[in-house]
Ligand SMILES: [Ca+2]
């Protein structure tokens with residue numbers, strides 16, 4: 001047999017096997033990275049090259065479990081902490097789909113179907129009526145430490161832009177490597193609410209830019225509330241942690257955005273009241289800021305107004321005094337009575353007034369919160 005005939009025969013056999021197995025990629029389990037990774041210069045959408053194929057996945061550590069109409073597991077492989085390291089598994093067998101799986105388990109999967117759904121890559125795990133009826137999971141180990149959330153800046157997961165009248169788009173998909181990973185952003189303020197397809201997105205802002213977040217997956221959100229109770233216009237956080245998800249929908253209006261999904265109250269670290277400079281501790285630097293803006297009526301948190309009434313007065317001094325020395329990870333809710341009594345301790349109004357006279361900074365403290373120009377969208381349903 002000539003070489004060319006052998007080549008033709010091998011090609012025929014190869015084609016036969018491809019046809020026989022259709023879109024099924026079985027054999028050695030693939031890593032999350034392999035399933036998620038896309039060369040964004042070749043495919044700017046960032047979609048998985050294995051979309052619609054059935055495969056086995058070596059899996060990762062369970063960093064979140066979510067029960068909903070389609071329960072979800074979020075798996076993260078600590079081998080890829082900088083990108084393409086996490087994926088969501090969507091169950092089709094109701095709340096019991098992932099029974100027996102706990103946070104910190106390393107879970108591997110067989111027979112799952114890769115789905116690109118509204119911009120996010122899922123591994124479908126489904127029973128009789130689902131897309132992956134033969135899917136199975138195995139708990140390889142338990143009690144693994146959860147991979148620490150990756151710190152990113154807001155511009156790395158940038159908020160979408162609006163193309164009037166009401167279409168939202170991302171400039172590029174450079175956030176794609178972080179899809180489904182746990183991320184944390186620091187020193188952010190809520191500057192807009194009511195955004196996104198289901199009006200449950202809010203805008204986080206700092207000097208690096210803007211990014212959208214949502215609490216729809218937050219287990220500690222009060223049922224029927226759109227947001228976690230900590231999230232209000234002007235809420236300020238030392239950090240917010242969540243899982244990044246893309247949402248995309250064509251039509252009119254069309255949507256494409258990334259949203260940071262918080263999962264519990266622990267995902268919000270609030271600056272202790274009094275931490276005017278947002279460095280995570282209440283100390284003399286903050287007292288100096290408050291003193292310098294004493295009696296201002298147009299103040300912000302950064303200039304000493306910690307209760308949001310725009311005035312810098314004894315109420316703010318009391319809050320600062322009550323949290324003196326507190327760090328962000330030991331933040332407590334101030335009780336007015338305690339605060340007032342402590343006010344007479346470390347910091348007194350007289351002290352603060354004296355600081356004010358000493359510095360007498362003209363024109364300081366007239367800042368107003370920066371506010372995004374984003375507008376609210378009509379209510380709709382969040383993808384589930
Ligand atoms: Ca995506």
Ligand SMILES: [Ca+2]
Pocket residue numbers: 036046047048119120121179
């Ligand atoms: Ca993806």
Ligand SMILES: [Ca+2]
Pocket residue numbers: 274275276277278279280281282283285286
């Ligand atoms: Ca401080």
Ligand SMILES: [Ca+2]
Pocket residue numbers: 304305306307308309310311312313315316
């Ligand atoms: Ca105040």
